Amino acid sequence: MSDLILKMTDIVKEFSGVRALDGVSLDVRRGEVHGICGENGAGKSTLMKVLSGVYPHGHFEGRIEFDGEPVEFRSINDSEHTGIVIIHQELALSPYLSIAENIFLGNERASRGVIDWHETNERAQELLKRVGLNEEVTTQVLHLGVGKQQLVEIAKALSKDVKLLILDEPTAALNDDDSAHLLDLIRGLRDEGITSIIISHKLAEIRAVADTITVIRDGETVDDFSMSDEDNSESRLIRSMVGRPLDNLFPPRTPDIGDEVFRVENWNAFHPVDTGRQVVKDASFYVRAGEVVGFAGLMGAGRTELAMSLFGRQYGAHVSGRVLKHGKEISTRSVNDAIANGVAYVTEDRKRYGLNLIATIAANITGANLRGVSNYGVIDLHDEIEVAEEYQRSLNIKTDSVSRVVGTLSGGNQQKVVLSKWLNTTPDVLILDEPTRGVDVGAKYEIYGIINKLASQGKAIVVISSELPELLGLSDRIYTISEGRVTGDVLRKDATQERLMQLMTVGEN
Amino acid sequence: MSESSTKKAAERRKSSVGVSARDYGLLSALVVIVALFQFWFTDGKLLLPANFNNLISQNAYVVILAIGMVMVIIAGHIDLSVGSLVAMIGAVSALAISEWGQPVWVSIAVSLLVGAVVGAWQGFWVAFVRVPAFIVTLAGMLIYRGLAIVFLTGGTIGGLPQGYVAIGAGWIPDWLGSVNDLDVLTMLIGAAGAIGYAFSQLRARSKLISRDLPRESMPLFVGKIVLIAGAMLFFAYLLAQHNGTPYVLILLGVLVLAYSFVLNRTVFGRHIYAMGGNRFAAMMSGVKTKWVDFFIFVNIGVLAAIAAVVTTSRAGAAQSGAGNFYELDAIAAVFIGGAAVQGGVGRVSGAVIGALVMGVLNQGLSIMGIDSAWQQVIKGLVLLAAVAFDVVNRRRAGAA
Numbered sequence: 001m002s003d004l005i006l007k008m009t010d011i012v013k014e015f016s017g018v019r020a021l022d023g024v025s026l027d028v029r030r031g032e033v034h035g036i037c038g039e040n041g042a043g044k045s046t047l048m049k050v051l052s053g054v055y056p057h058g059h060f061e062g063r064i065e066f067d068g069e070p071v072e073f074r075s076i077n078d079s080e081h082t083g084i085v086i087i088h089q090e091l092a093l094s095p096y097l098s099i100a101e102n103i104f105l106g107n108e109r110a111s112r113g114v115i116d117w118h119e120t121n122e123r124a125q126e127l128l129k130r131v132g133l134n135e136e137v138t139t140q141v142l143h144l145g146v147g148k149q150q151l152v153e154i155a156k157a158l159s160k161d162v163k164l165l166i167l168d169e170p171t172a173a174l175n176d177d178d179s180a181h182l183l184d185l186i187r188g189l190r191d192e193g194i195t196s197i198i199i200s201h202k203l204a205e206i207r208a209v210a211d212t213i214t215v216i217r218d219g220e221t222v223d224d225f226s227m228s229d230e231d232n233s234e235s236r237l238i239r240s241m242v243g244r245p246l247d248n249l250f251p252p253r254t255p256d257i258g259d260e261v262f263r264v265e266n267w268n269a270f271h272p273v274d275t276g277r278q279v280v281k282d283a284s285f286y287v288r289a290g291e292v293v294g295f296a297g298l299m300g301a302g303r304t305e306l307a308m309s310l311f312g313r314q315y316g317a318h319v320s321g322r323v324l325k326h327g328k329e330i331s332t333r334s335v336n337d338a339i340a341n342g343v344a345y346v347t348e349d350r351k352r353y354g355l356n357l358i359a360t361i362a363a364n365i366t367g368a369n370l371r372g373v374s375n376y377g378v379i380d381l382h383d384e385i386e387v388a389e390e391y392q393r394s395l396n397i398k399t400d401s402v403s404r405v406v407g408t409l410s411g412g413n414q415q416k417v418v419l420s421k422w423l424n425t426t427p428d429v430l431i432l433d434e435p436t437r438g439v440d441v442g443a444k445y446e447i448y449g450i451i452n453k454l455a456s457q458g459k460a461i462v463v464i465s466s467e468l469p470e471l472l473g474l475s476d477r478i479y480t481i482s483e484g485r486v487t488g489d490v491l492r493k494d495a496t497q498e499r500l501m502q503l504m505t506v507g508e509n
Numbered sequence: 510m511s512e513s514s515t516k517k518a519a520e521r522r523k524s525s526v527g528v529s530a531r532d533y534g535l536l537s538a539l540v541v542i543v544a545l546f547q548f549w550f551t552d553g554k555l556l557l558p559a560n561f562n563n564l565i566s567q568n569a570y571v572v573i574l575a576i577g578m579v580m581v582i583i584a585g586h587i588d589l590s591v592g593s594l595v596a597m598i599g600a601v602s603a604l605a606i607s608e609w610g611q612p613v614w615v616s617i618a619v620s621l622l623v624g625a626v627v628g629a630w631q632g633f634w635v636a637f638v639r640v641p642a643f644i645v646t647l648a649g650m651l652i653y654r655g656l657a658i659v660f661l662t663g664g665t666i667g668g669l670p671q672g673y674v675a676i677g678a679g680w681i682p683d684w685l686g687s688v689n690d691l692d693v694l695t696m697l698i699g700a701a702g703a704i705g706y707a708f709s710q711l712r713a714r715s716k717l718i719s720r721d722l723p724r725e726s727m728p729l730f731v732g733k734i735v736l737i738a739g740a741m742l743f744f745a746y747l748l749a750q751h752n753g754t755p756y757v758l759i760l761l762g763v764l765v766l767a768y769s770f771v772l773n774r775t776v777f778g779r780h781i782y783a784m785g786g787n788r789f790a791a792m793m794s795g796v797k798t799k800w801v802d803f804f805i806f807v808n809i810g811v812l813a814a815i816a817a818v819v820t821t822s823r824a825g826a827a828q829s830g831a832g833n834f835y836e837l838d839a840i841a842a843v844f845i846g847g848a849a850v851q852g853g854v855g856r857v858s859g860a861v862i863g864a865l866v867m868g869v870l871n872q873g874l875s876i877m878g879i880d881s882a883w884q885q886v887i888k889g890l891v892l893l894a895a896v897a898f899d900v901v902n903r904r905r906a907g908a909a
Contacts (some may be wrong), residue, residue, distance in 0.1 A: 159828050281632030314793060335795040345793075353793045367783055368794040370776045377776045382720055403723060421794070 005164060005195050006051075007077075011062035013046055013055060020046045021060070022219035028164070028197060028212075033190050034212030036199045039241055039440035042175040043219040044199050048166055052086045052386045053079040067163070083163030087153045087170065100124035102141055103156045109238075127155040131185055133152065141312035145272035147178030151223075154185065165189065166197045171205060175298060183209045202441070203234050215240040243443050250473035253452040257476065258289035261325070261430040261460035262343075269309035275317045279305045281484040287429065287460035292451060294475030295464040296500050303464045304348055307431050311345035312338045325428065339368060344427035347416055348434035348464070354418040357407035361399060362388035364406050365420045372424065391420035395450060412443025419450065430454060431462040436470065448474060468497045487505040519739045533733075534860050535847060538895075542599060545874035546767070554876050555869070558751035563742065565759075566678060566823060569757045570832075572861055573816040575677045575846070576768045577809030579860040582843050583772075583785045585804050585852030586635065586642035593838060595832030596657035598623050598817035603666040603827035620814045622646030627653070628810020629803070636802035649903040650836070658829040665806030667826035676760075677823030691746070692753040699745020702762075703738035710734055726826060743879035757819060770856045780807065785852030841888070842867050844896040866891070 006028040006481065013021040021043045023121050028034045038044050049055050051064065053073030064071050067084055073079045076086075093102045100121050109119040119467055125138040133151040142147060142438045150170060157165055167186070170178040186196050206213060207227065215237065220476035223240035225232060269280040287293045308315035311322065314336030323332050325341060332338040338345070347353035355364055365388045366373050373383045388402035395416045396420050401410060406417055422430065432451070435443045451474060455461055464470050471478055478495050480503035481486035488503035546555040555558060574591050578580070583586045598620050605616035627649070634645040685693035717724040724730070748754055772778035780801050783791040792798050816835070821827050844850070845866055846859030870891060874884045 188873060312793075312795070335793060336797075339795050347793060350789075351790050356783050356790055358786045359782060363779065363782070365789075371782070374776050379774050379776060379779060382716060382722065382772065385722055386720065401723060459832075 003030045003470055004028065005066065005238070007063075007065040008047070008051065009063045009065075009389070011047065011050055011060060013050055016420060019219055021050070023062075024219065024221050024471065025212055026217060026221065027224075028195060031190060031195055032211040032459075033186055033196045033209055035200075035206040035213040036197060036216065036235055037203065037206060037213060037241055038216035038246055039442055042216045042440075044216055045168065046219075048197075048199070048217065049088060049167060051079070052076055052166070083161060084166065085157040085160060085162045085164070086166040087150070088169065089169040091146070091149050091233060097378055098140055098499045099128070099135060099144075099152055099155075100146045101136040101281040102152055103137075103159050105156075107160060123159070123426065124155070127158055130158060131155045131420055132181065137175070145178075147174045147181070150174065150182060151185070152273060154189075156190075158264065162194060164197065167200075169201065170198065171200065171202060175300070183199060183474060184487050193459065201438075203237050207234060207237070209423045213237065217241060230254070234482060236362055237473075238441060242351045246331075249445070249448075250471075251449045253455065255290065255476050256383070256456065257291045257294075258315055259287050259456060260286050262287045262324060263324040264310065264326075265322040265324070267310065267323075268305065268319065269305060269316035270318045272315065272317050279316065279484050280309060283481070283486045284478050285486060287462055289458045289460055290455050290457050292461045292463060292469035292475050294478040295462060295481060296468060296471050296478055297481035297504055299462075301481045301504065303481055305484075306481070307345055307433055307462070307464060310338075311343065339425050339427075342426070342428035343370075344422035344429070345431045346422050346433060346435060348437060350414055350418050354421075355406050355414060358405060359398065360403050361392070361409070361417055362402040364417050365391055365402070365424055368421050371427045384442060387424065388420075391416075392423065395420055396446060410440075410443075411438040412440055414442070415439050416450075417449065419447070423454075427459065427462045429462070431464070432443075433464045434466065435463065436467075468500055471495075471500070472497070480504045480506075519599055521587035522603060534552025535859060536577075539862050539866055539869070541743055542869055546869060551873055551876045553811075555873050556747060558747045560876065561747045562751045562755065562871065564868055564872045564889050565761075566757050568871065569677070569823075570816040570820050570835060571838045571842055571864040571867055572761050573764060573812055573819065574809075574835055575842040575860040575864045576764055576857055577812035578836075578839040578856060579846070579855045580679050580768075580772065580781055581642070581809055582848045582850075583855040584781050584802065585785045585788070586647045586802070586805070587840070588631075588642065588806070589836050590631065590646040590653060590810065591816070592832040592837070593650045593653035594627060594810070594813040595623070595820055595835055596829060597660065597825075598627075598665070598814045599821035599827040599831050600657045600660040601827065602818055602821055604660060606669060608664050613670065616673065617818055620818050621811055622877070623713070624810040624812070625807055625845060626810070628807035628813075631810070631886040632803035632806030635806060636799040639830075642806075654829075657831075661829045663829060664889055665826045665828045667749075669822065669825055669827075672781075672827050677755055677819045677821070678825070679756050681756060681759070685724050687749075687794060691749040693749075695745050695749040695754045698754055699742050699749075702745070703741040704743065705736050707738050710743065716897055719845060719865045742850060760815075760819070764812075765857060765861055774855055777801070777804070782853060787853075821879040838867055839864075841892045845892060863895075 004027055006026065008024065008026040011021050011024045012019065014273060022044065023046055026036075026047070034045050036047075050060050052230075053075050056074045057072035064073075066084070071082060073332055094105065097105065103124050104120055109116050110125065115140045121137050125289055128135065128137060131151045131154050133147065133155070135144065141152060144152065154165070170182055174182065183205065183490065186198065189196065198206065198209065199353070210227060212226045213222060217240065223236070225236070227272070256281070263286040265284050267280055267283040268278065270276040271279050283306055285293070294304050297307075305315050309319045312317050313333060323330055330337075330341040332341060332343055351357065356367065363386050366384050373380055373387055385402055391397065391437055392402055393397065397409075397413050397416045397420070399413065406414060408415065419435070435451070436447055439447065451461060451463065463471065463474055472492070476492055478488075478500060479486055480490070480500055482504050487506045488500070490499065527645065547553060553655070575592070580590060601614050602620040605611045605619050606613065611619070631642075631645050631649055634640045635642045681691045681694060683694060685697070687693060710733075714724060725733075730789065748758075769874050772781065774813065779792065782799050783794070783796055784801055788798060801861045816834070820831055842863035843855060843860045844862030846856065846861070848855030848859065869887065870888055871884070875888060881885075
């Protein structure tokens with residue numbers, strides 16, 4: 001049949017008795033874009049680490065053939081020499097070095113240890129052209145946005161004569177424009193003969209760019225189909241990933257909406273460094289008891305900035321405006337004020353702002369309300385564990401003990417720990433910023449269920465999300481934000497993706 | 510109990526033992542070092558009553574400073590100034606008595622106050638101006654050493670009264686007399702310590718059992734109590750043969766218990782760990798990170814003052830060169846005790862064991878008559894080996 005560039009057969013990888021990979025096979029044809037899908041923890045990243053030599057030959061079972069030859073990589077260097085380059089989700093560029101220096105880092109254009117800057121910059125220029133990045137090669141990488149940094153990574157891969165490019169969640173941190181450009185680039189590279197493997201949670205994106213898709217579940221290959229097959233639908237993908245048909249992505253809910261709980265009037269915030277730039281402009285909104293209100297906006301529209309400036313002024317300069325709860329003005333000037341007034345904010349970036357990854361689940365859950373488990377400044381460690389176990393049960397955090405360190409949990413379970421932490425402050429108003437980012441399909445469904453339950457308890461809930469289907473599935477009402485302004489207030493029955501997108505892209509005037 | 514809950518409880522026990530294995534490892538390392546010196550290198554001299562007494566009083570300063578240092582390091586900072594601060598406060602303390610004619614208690618009060626003020630000064634720069642602690646305390650290291658020399662006009666102040674000297678070099682009088690040349694009071698203190706320890710452990714365990722929370726296995730539990738309570742009695746027996754209980758030992762006992770409690774059980778202690786683990790997340794959870802930073806430095810200032818009084822009284826004189834390299838002893842003790850360089854991890858018990866490791870090395874090598882230059886070389890290598898072992902271990906645990 002057709003020519004295979006990569007053939008992985010019956011790969012088994014165990015971690016102290018637990019099988020992370022249980023006989024995975026993967027065939028990648030030369031010159032195609034190959035998508036890999038699977039829930040978090042399904043084994044995708046482990047498989048890529050096996051392929052790239054992070055787990056050296058001999059530390060796993062099974063065979064790998066590249067270009068028709070059996071290969072035994074002992075390190076990442078070995079796999080890169082063969083022409084396999086991995087681009088990880090967390091970009092690995094050195095911020096203070098220039099684009100050109102980064103591209104040739106570890107692979108310097110030099111003779112006898114002396115760098116040839118002419119050749120370095122000239123070749124870097126050519127590579128930037130190839131990836132469609134219009135920047136000076138001497139620009140320091142820290143001045144580039146994530147999307148452009150991603151392109152530098154790809155340029156770096158190209159400089160090494162890559163044959164197989166592996167991208168792990170390449171668009172997770174990109175906005176729609178940058179994502180579209182990246183996907184175009186991958187298609188372009190395919191036409192130049194470079195094979196790519198792309199791992200992504202975004203099913204629409206995978207279906208748009210891939211020629212063939214492999215689905216991995218619980219360490220096994222469960223499905224493998226070409227986009228030219230008759231059934232190439234998203235529902236087939238989801239069915240394979242979760243192992244059950246997900247007829248309804250959103251659990252049903254009958255809204256029971258009460259009186260107004262939370263109101264923000266004329267909220268303004270400026271950029272904390274570039275203090276002349278207004279990021280939130282005269283924003284006003286309200287939320288009622290038992291209501292789920294969505295916030296839709298493109299990247300950089302000011303959604304997170306609005307939420308974080310509201311919550312204890314954790315963002316911004318010259319913040320002004322009024323916050324009311326049950327019609328009375330309250331202070332959210334400090335985080336403690338906000339918590340005391342029953343406002344909670346669940347961050348979009350749980351690793352940076354949400355969790356102490358080296359502390360236990362229990363310590364994280366009580367972290368924003370230690371008063372609840374202490375007397376006169378002394379913590380009752382038994383109470384703490386009981387409180388944590390209560391949330392473990394009610395939110396279904398999958399762990400054998402709440403004394404485990406949070407960093408060992410999967411993304412979905414970490415998200416449930418952050419949620420528990422904020423529910424433990426007994427808030428009336430809950431602001432959820434990207435509550436399902438980096439969370440697999442099964443855990444997403446659970447989190448939606450939790451949101452519905454909280455609404456039915458009469459809490460006022462704000463959900464900020466980049467995924468319009470998510471907002472449409474969850475919310476009773478959706479605000480749109482564009483360039484720091486609230487541009488729309490749409491009831492669920494009137495909301496469509498097209499209408500929201502139109503309001504999200506309203507320009508000044 | 511249903512089958513599933515029994516199974517769950519069994520799993521929990523297993524997991525909790527895995528967590529505390531590290532602490533046992535540290536303790537057994539100390540036991541091995543003591544045994545090596547006692548039975549091999551010093552022919553039983555290390556634990557002679559007089560030597561054991563010296564082991565405690567000579568190394569008290571490391572324990573006191575390490576307690577303050579572990580909090581600083583957990584929070585993600587460092588303090589290089591404590592050695593110079595010991596010299597400066599020692600000078601102030603001696604001046605209060607010999608120049609200003611104040612009683613001993615005033616001298617101690619003034620010392621603690623100066624410690625707190627200096628701590629507040631450093632805390633201000635670190636917490637509110639956000640100058641890195643490395644720089645603030647490096648500056649402090651120079652400033653306080655310089656001031657110590659200025660205060661003492663380059664020399665020493667000796668002739669401190671007996672009441673002051675007793676703090677670092679005195680013993681609780683034998684109020685209860687002695688039996689077979691053993692000080693009864695010291696034996697009673699040892700017995701009280703052993704019983705108190707066993708009792709508190711039993712109480713904690715029964716609380717865990719009543720709530721069905723994770724706990725260590727029975728043999729391990731009993732073994733731990735027998736070992737530690739036995740060690741307490743044995744050490745009391747050693748001290749009782751010499752001059753009895755040093756005042757410093759009581760001071761150390763109180764400080765260790767109090768600060769273990771602060772770090773393990775109080776909201777303030779939890780905030781320190783939360784900040785060290787993830788400063789942003791702590792801020793977003795309402796931790797007043799600036800004030801926590803500030804008070805950590807006030808605290809180590811006060812502990813440095815205590816160390817200064819102990820050091821000065823033991824020497825019987827204030828010297829401008831006192832406290833040289835004390836900061837490095839304390840930092841080494843904290844890292845040998847398992848704290849992480851990047852913050853968030855560390856324990857008082859670990860720091861104390863680390864300080865004891867350093868102390869046993871000091872004492873044992875001196876008894877062996879090893880030159881002080883080589884002692885430094887050996888201590889440096891032990892520090893490197895201990896932390897390298899920890900780093901490798903942690904990496905292995907992380908990879909699995």
